[in-house]
Amino acid sequence: MKTSLMLPSRRRAVKSLAGAVALAMTAGLLTACSADKPQFKSIDLTGADYAQGFSLTDQDGQVRTLKDFAGKIVVVFFGFTQCPDVCPTSLTELAQVKKLLGPDGDKLQAIFITVDPERDTPELLKAYMGNFDPSFLALRPTLAQLPEVAKDFKIYYKKVEGKTPSSYSMDHSAGSYVFDGKGRVRLYTRYGSGAESLASDIRLLLKNS
Secondary structure (H helix, E strand, O other), X not given: OOOOOOOHHHHHHHHHHHHHHHHHHHHHHHHHHHHOOOOOOOEEOOOOOOOOXXXXXXXXXXXXXXXXXXXXXXXXXXXXXXXXXXXXXXHHHHHHHHHHOHHHHHXXXXXXEEOOOOOOOHHHHHHHHHOOOOOOEEEOOOOOOHHHHHHHHOOOEEEEXXXXXXXXXXXXXXXXXXXXXXXXXXXXXXXXOOHHHHHHHHHHHHHHO
């Protein structure tokens, strides 16, 4: 009977080679899987159990929910009309994003939710949104609704007292949530990320919706 002999060092080498091949095959499979997943520039929130939606009155007195915008990419931003820089900058950027999308610009719906319903009347909100794009909508939660909406979206807001009772300011979170055409939260884009970056992500969402 012929006996096959293999030195221990050779056995280890063959074993290592087999392991390397298996690892390479696994890595290849993982690479192939990740290649199918959109590579967003914003923070991917797909599957998150918060920021699930809203039911709030807009500047025209109509109650709005995410279902009203089925098929559109919805970008939700929290702020207030007397915000000196972050809010107008973010809304101006969203208007730029809409232009960058070209023919798909009408598939973008910007939603501004005020954290200052005491001063932000429907009339003021309507005029404010008109400064950026006529299709942009503002939502005005009641003082009772605001804490719950903020909790659901995990956003921060706080009144900062001014020299007079009516001259206060509002600290608030500055990022935006992005929902796909099926009303699912997908992305969180940080303030200052740029119009090009967000437009690129929205194109990916439109392509993969």
